[in-house]
Amino acid sequence: MGRIANLQGLIKRNQGIYVTNPINILYLTNFKDFDDKQGRVFINKDSAFLIFDTREKGQIPSIYKDINIVITGSFKDDLEKIIKKEKNKEILVESKNISLHEFDFFKDLQECILLGKAKIPPQGCTRLYTPGVGGTIKIKKTVDLIEKLREIKDQEEVKNIKKACLLTDKTFEYVKKKIKVGLTEKETEYLIQDFIRRNGGDLSFDTIIASGPNSANIHHKPADRKIKKGDPVMLDFGAKINYYMSDITRMLFIGEAKPFFKKIYSIVLKAQKLAIKDLKNGDRDSKRIDAIARNVIDREGYANNFSHSLGHSFGLEIHENPRLNPKSEDKLVQGNIVTVEPGIYIEGKGGIRIEDDILIKEKGVEILTKSPKELRNMVIK
Numbered sequence: 001m002g003r004i005a006n007l008q009g010l011i012k013r014n015q016g017i018y019v020t021n022p023i024n025i026l027y028l029t030n031f032k033d034f035d036d037k038q039g040r041v042f043i044n045k046d047s048a049f050l051i052f053d054t055r056e057k058g059q060i061p062s063i064y065k066d067i068n069i070v071i072t073g074s075f076k077d078d079l080e081k082i083i084k085k086e087k088n089k090e091i092l093v094e095s096k097n098i099s100l101h102e103f104d105f106f107k108d109l110q111e112c113i114l115l116g117k118a119k120i121p122p123q124g125c126t127r128l129y130t131p132g133v134g135g136t137i138k139i140k141k142t143v144d145l146i147e148k149l150r151e152i153k154d155q156e157e158v159k160n161i162k163k164a165c166l167l168t169d170k171t172f173e174y175v176k177k178k179i180k181v182g183l184t185e186k187e188t189e190y191l192i193q194d195f196i197r198r199n200g201g202d203l204s205f206d207t208i209i210a211s212g213p214n215s216a217n218i219h220h221k222p223a224d225r226k227i228k229k230g231d232p233v234m235l236d237f238g239a240k241i242n243y244y245m246s247d248i249t250r251m252l253f254i255g256e257a258k259p260f261f262k263k264i265y266s267i268v269l270k271a272q273k274l275a276i277k278d279l280k281n282g283d284r285d286s287k288r289i290d291a292i293a294r295n296v297i298d299r300e301g302y303a304n305n306f307s308h309s310l311g312h313s314f315g316l317e318i319h320e321n322p323r324l325n326p327k328s329e330d331k332l333v334q335g336n337i338v339t340v341e342p343g344i345y346i347e348g349k350g351g352i353r354i355e356d357d358i359l360i361k362e363k364g365v366e367i368l369t370k371s372p373k374e375l376r377n378m379v380i381k
Helices: 003-008 022-029 054-059 075-086 100-114 145-150 155-178 185-198 212-216 259-280 286-299
Strands: 015-019 039-044 048-053 068-072 090-094 138-142 208-211 232-237 239-241 248-254 311-313 320-324 337-340 343-346 350-353 356-360 365-367
Touching: 003 022, 003 039, 003 145, 015 022, 015 075, 022 039, 022 145, 039 075, 048 075, 075 100, 090 100, 090 145, 100 138, 145 320, 155 185, 155 232, 155 239, 155 248, 155 356, 185 208, 185 232, 208 212, 212 232, 212 343, 212 350, 232 350, 248 350, 259 286, 259 337, 259 343, 259 350, 259 356, 259 365, 286 320, 320 337
Parallel strands: 015 090, 048 068, 090 138
Antiparallel strands: 015 039, 039 048, 208 232, 232 248, 311 320, 311 337, 337 356, 343 350, 356 365
16 A cells, blocks of 8 residues: 555545645655645545645646646635535644644634525635535544654665665765864764765764763764864764665774773663664563663663663654653554664763664564674774
8 A cells, every 4th residue: 555545544534634744745745846835735535635836836746646736826725626526524634733824724614614504605715615505524633643654664665764774884984984083073074974965865964973071962063172082982973865864873982992981882782782682582662672771771870871762763754753762652563663772971071872773574673774883893093
């Protein structure tokens, strides 16, 4: 089944869903080149409509098998026509993304239909008004209906994410050869961004390069600090291919790794490996998987130094569900892709985080990021 068909399987006869989230529109239509303010999707049980402003006409693809293209000069008028033709009795809207203006539009339609028994059309009621014929239409807010579908990646999505992970691995290998004492965090950031873009990708999110004590800041913004001998250098970045993302964190040590950081690194690596092993063995309980990694860190006395979730899903966005954390009720299923990224952060000294991208399979898992992570491979002589 296609993505639109999957969504249609969740809605009832005479229901329609009005899609306003641009990421969800991209997911459903795979059409990327429009201004999100000028495009909407309306889906019924047996039909789907991609509605465009006339200014976007030149951008519309010539062939769509699963969706009707509507080029409009007035969203209101053409949407009213569709609703009347499809005999919708309930309109689902994305509560997190619909504008107040658009929501008011549906409320006005609701009132027009309700007042349809009047012999004189109510002011502002046009195409949905049929003199002498009244009725009702419900407006229902939905939360994460399409986002829930996006949690399970289809074959095309997995293919794109694997490509993004491959470029991410190649980027890390490139940076390992270029990084050196005296290079600033910003200069290292540029190396990553430049390599990704020169090789056909884009950035998944703002790159994190954190050296020395800056690595204790979980989301440090690269600064002008120069890398020093013995510094832990945290590289958290991702490449994006065909709008699908990757996410990796690796640590590098320039010249040597000091004993303190060797110890911390070994703890974090052990925590990550045990969590991934648990996933390989078939555990799909997000809370329990988080606890396995967290317990390793807790037993070593760093319970208060691991302050974030063990992992999250990603795809068209860098943070999606399901989540791996102490409060998560998520159960992983085949087709989920999640990060596993334990860390320890010591203010004033530095931090260690190791992150990989994991595809959940029917049996076991596939580690999509292949960059080495044993400590012996992280020291740059």
